[in-house]
Amino acid sequence: MGYAMVMGEALIDLLEADLDGEQVYRQAIGGAPLNVAVGVARLGGDARFAGSLSTDVLGDRMAAFLRAAGVDGQGVRRVAVPTTLAVTTFEGAEPTFTFYGEPPSYALLTPADIDLPAVGGAAVLYTGSISLLREPFLSAARAAWTHATASSGPLRVFDPNARPTLLPDTAAVDALRDLAEEFFSTADLVKLSSADAIVLYGDHDPASAAARILALGAGAVVVTCGSRGAHVAAPDGATDIPAPLVKAIDATGAGDSVMAALISRLLTGGRPADLAGWSEHVRFALSVAGLVCERQGGATAMPTPSDLRDRWGDL
Incomplete structure (x- = not known):
């Protein structure tokens, strides 16, 4: 079993909560790609994280958290700007995010920071999410993705993870769609949410969005609903x-x-040959997500195989 190279953001989520009738915010380490890296490691996979972390105390905590979770952080660049905060509010169980911090501490990885031999040697390369909206991270991700494509080495996995609060107008949405489709066209797997599909395409039918992305060249598409x-x-x-x-x-x-569960299955079993194989991977992934939803959110909610057995039995 090889390793997964996970590129993207790490930040601090401030999660809205109620404490004795008072509204408070609970601090949690997060960022979608960090969550993915931790999720892969918790499921027993070899995960390597490439991203930028602040040199402040919150950055130190995130670096320590990655180490404790078993994620290799050799691809991390430390930067002397304050850690970005994502303030998270809820309508029911679904979160809405507002981001604070300029320049964003999570998007300062440069192409020169990328270990291209490590990218080429990976079994899976993942990128995506809000870090792609900013330079220099976008150039770094493109460099890694291009190298992976040219080397025919890692399976390429992409998640747009669109955040409407970072897309102020139709021009920004159009730019994100163009950017996402650039990665869709050479991805072995695209994972997106039904909310992402609505943002990108105004499409409330997951099947229509998936067919559109598949036609661009993606090997397989999973739309979570x-x-x-x-x-x-x-x-x-x-x-x-x-x-x-x-x-x-x-x-x-x-x-x-x-995403983490799908990557863990790609690490152990390789790319599925057909829809039946992808469907088995997705059934496993939805069981992982179900357990996460029963816990307080963030990276600490990512389960281990024993957690899954305790909740679901043998999967």
Whole structure:
């Protein structure tokens, strides 16, 4: 089993909560790609994180958290700007994010920081999320992705993870769509949420969005649909996979746990040959996400194999 190279942001989530009738914010280490890296490691995979962390105390905590989770941080660049904060509010279990910090501490990785031999030697390369909206990270991600494509080495996995609060107008949405489609066209797997599909395409039909992305050149597409499960599309067909019934208290990180679970299965079993193989991966991933939704959100919610066995039995 090889390793996954995970590129993207790490930041601090301030999660809205109620304490004795008073509204407070609970600090949690997060950022979608960090969550993915931690999720892969918790599931027993070899995860390496490439991103930028502040030199402040919160950056120190995130670096220590990655080490404790078993994530290799040799690809981390430390930067002397304050850690970006993502203030998270809720309507039910679904989170809404507002970001504070300029320049963003999470997007300062440069192309020169990328270890290209390590990228080429990976079994899986993941990138995506809000870090792609800023330079120099975008150039760094493009350099790694181009190298992975040219080397025919790692499986390339992408998640746009669109955040409407970072897209102030239609021009910004159009730019993100163009950027996402650049990566979609050479990805072995695209994972996005139904909310992402609405942002990018105004499309409330996951099957339509998945077919569109597949036609661009993606090897397979998984559209998560919250409590309804996921839509899976591959060259030989498409299907809907139901989610397990859970008592959700916090959906923060659930989509990231799907991504982590899919990567963990790619590490152990390689790229599936057909829709049936992708569907088995997605069933496993939805079980992981269901357990995450039953916990307080963030990277600490990512489960281990023993957690999964305790909750679901053998998967």
